[in-house]
Amino acid sequence: MVKKIMTIRNNFIEAIYLIFSNIKNKIYPLLMFVLGMLGTSSNYRTLVIIGFLIFTLYIIVTACLDWYATIGTINNNFLHYSSGHFVKKKHYIPLGNIKTMHFETTEFRKRLGLQTITLEIVGSENIRFTLRINEVNLIKSLLQYESQSNHIENKKIRFDLKKFSWKEYFLLTFSSKKWILIGLSTSWTLVTLHDSHYNNSPNAGNDSYVGIEGFISIILLNQFANLSSKQISYLIIILLGYVFVSLISAFMISTIFFATYSIYYNDGKWHVSQGIYKLKEQIVERNHIRSLVIKEPFIYRLFGFVHISLETIGTENNIDEIICIKPLLNKKNLTTYLSDTFPEIKNNTKQKNVKVTLYGWMNGLKSIGVYIVVIEIVSWTGILYLHWPAAVYLQGLLILIVGIFIQTLIHIREDSLTISTFLCKWTKTNWLTTITRYSDLKYIQLIKWEQTLLQQKMNSTDFIISIYSDKVSETYRVNNLSSIHNKEIMTLWEQVSN
């Protein structure tokens, strides 16, 4: 069999970029230090300048050496990766250990015909190369990640506003902290721009205008009593305007993001492409998928939707490592979608499995009991012992606890653990989110149950599941399940794990 061999090295433009980023990250803070020293005393002026120049030269030389020393060679079975100029490092990575491939390009790199490829390796650091697009395509074909014709079709319709309805775009925006934060920061920029413009305008002397600095000082110094009614109404309008603009910005950015989002499954691989300015494409092999996660955030729950994502083996649950395959799916269609896309889940239910689940209001009460006791102790100690009258307001938190209890009461019955011959499934609910995880049994490391004295009386158990991970420990806990099947579940776990 002819060996497919390819040697890859970063494009030289990347070396220039590396010099630029090193200068930006290392020299700039050093320059401030040097200027500070020269400003304090000029006795060491020559010495400091020489030292600074040597350091700059060192950065440029090491960046060039780094570029020269970083080489990758791909053959039939291995990726040979060598790096380091003073200390040489060589890695021999079996191609089967490449769990995902990411392709990124910015507008600037795109114009230069470059693309960055990141290979995620099981149990090792990521490998990253910036190459010409034809070289990237060659790597794809060598590693059998070659895109098929429907990929091209997907590329053509990359931006499509009709991917989701407006209601769905709304849900996608408001269920994510990321988009809300982007919206808040964008509109904050607009507010500060408006503020600086207003301060320079002829209306600057207007009494009703408070300004950002004035507003912050009012909050910090608690000077609300000194404000005129006109100023208060102006502040309220500004605040409402700020929130409104934030939400609109978040909605717009999220809509553009999801309109450019595309996914397809082909030849045993998931291809996910996303990004507005920075286009990112992820390819993950099906046999590197560790678990399937179905998430139901609070706002999704209200409208009957779920979110489906995949975790690869060795995942650290970083946002980059979780591959979202269905940002929004109607819960009614979930069973059909799972049986079509992951037939092993449907087939598996026919085999031997043990499911434990328990619902009882006593369990719900127990879960919030600790909070109630703590609030009461802190509150009454504050009032009676510390003579701190404000502690009475802590009782207000009990309303929140009641809310949590009602929410939990409604949804806690979904908590369950199912073990079958090949799969382990567990669902965990709290008052905000419901998360269901399906994981291949070969990735489950240990299963443990725990029972306190109170739980023994209530016949309930906490199950702890540990899962294969790059982190030292990754465990999930499902509380207050029925203890009737403890023995059965442990026996089945012992049988199927070997």
Added chain:
Amino acid sequence: MEKDNRTFESKIVHSNSIWVEIITVIKSRLLIVILSVFLFVWIDNTFVQKLCILYLIYYICKCIYDIFYKIISFRNLSYYLTSTSLHIENNGWLCTELIIPLNRIQHVKRAQTVISRMFSLYGVIVQTAGDHEKIHYLTNEESEQLTTMILKAVGNLSDGEENNDYKK
């Protein structure tokens, strides 16, 4: 699980382990206690002094609870090894049962803290790819025997399985 399958079994937990845990519990909170006493003596503020007293009461209660919890746990700990898995059980205040299949074990190590060294006791840590479990505290001979038995069982399992590639 049939008792006959057990290749190694132990319920012996060294009596000194209770002292190790008592010292460990006290040590872990000592710094904050010293800080509380320091604040109580040096700061002439009734509110702060009352807070320090509250913390010290909480600390004493927590220490007593932790010590009793540990004593009950140690008295009820048991572990055994079968041809395919390691079982750790505790029937104390908190009942637990844990099964680690031998094919999930990454490595086993013996460890000593400064305090356990004073009593010549060891802990055996069983590491998997997702978590670790500690069996403590054992004498040198017990810990060595347990480690050897686990490694032997893991070795037997690997020899017996031709297809032990994790990813297959």
